[in-house]
Amino acid sequence: xxxxxxxxxxxxxxxxxxxxxxxxxxxxxxxxxxxxxxxxxxxxxxxxxxxxxxxxxxxxxxxxxxxxxxxxxxxxxxxxxxxxxxxxxxxxxxxxxxxxxxxxxxxxxxxxxxxxxxxxxxxxxxxxxxxxxxxxxxxxxxxxxxxxxxxxxxxxxxxxxxxxxx
Numbered sequence: 595x596x597x598x599x600x601x602x603x604x605x606x607x608x609x610x611x612x613x614x615x616x617x618x619x620x621x622x623x624x625x626x627x628x629x630x631x632x633x634x635x636x637x638x639x640x641x642x643x644x645x646x647x648x649x650x651x652x653x654x655x656x657x658x659x660x661x662x663x664x665x666x667x668x669x670x671x672x673x674x675x676x677x678x679x680x681x682x683x684x685x686x687x688x689x690x691x692x693x694x695x696x697x698x699x700x701x702x703x704x705x706x707x708x709x710x711x712x713x714x715x716x717x718x719x720x721x722x723x724x725x726x727x728x729x730x731x732x733x734x735x736x737x738x739x740x741x742x743x744x745x746x747x748x749x750x751x752x753x754x755x756x757x758x759x760x
Contacts, residue, residue: 609727616730619723623733626718627744629752635704635713638755642702642715643686645669645676651751653743676700696722696729715751717744 631638641647645662648669649655660671667678673693680687688700698719705714719740723733 612727613725616727617725619730619733621723621725621730623721623723623736624718625721625737625740625744626716627741627748628714628716629748630712630714631752631755632712633755635706638713638715638751639683639704641751641755643681645678651747651754653746653750690719696724715748717748719744 641651645666645668649660655671660669662669669676675691677689677691678686679689679699684704686702688702690698690700698721701716701718701720703716703718705716707713719736721733721736723729
């Protein structure tokens with residue numbers, strides 16, 4: 595009985611300690627990648643704004659299971675759902691939902707400079723993290739999980755866009 599009591603008290607103290615440490619971690623995590631493009635912003639904007647074009651540049655989209663619905667505002671693939679929230683000349687905002695997980699805000703920002711021959715496309719994911727210690731600690735690896743996917747997709751987009759310019 596004494597061992598069970600010690601184990602129970604140790605578990606509670608360990609959980610409270612982990613929860614206290616996790617409170618020091620941020621409740622919002624932003625993963626961002628950017629790429630510079632030469633030429634017209636319009637051709638890149640068209641590929642990003644049109645979900646049916648994503649199969650040509652988003653890394654890992656299985657085109658056999660890809661479906662665009664609701665007049666082009668919802669994209670579903672591999673158990674993921676991307677919903678268009680807002681679109682204007684400088685920004686495209688989406689919400690990404692994978693399974694039963696917490697939705698993430700995805701944002702594409704087109705950054706231009708006056709009289710410049712290039713522009714920058716910034717892609718950012720914003721996650722709101724609950725207070726649960728396991729979610730807070732899991733958020734530490736968000737950059738390592740999302741970053742390579744985002745970099746590869748932007749590289750493909752840049753390559754296909756620049757090939758069309760030639």
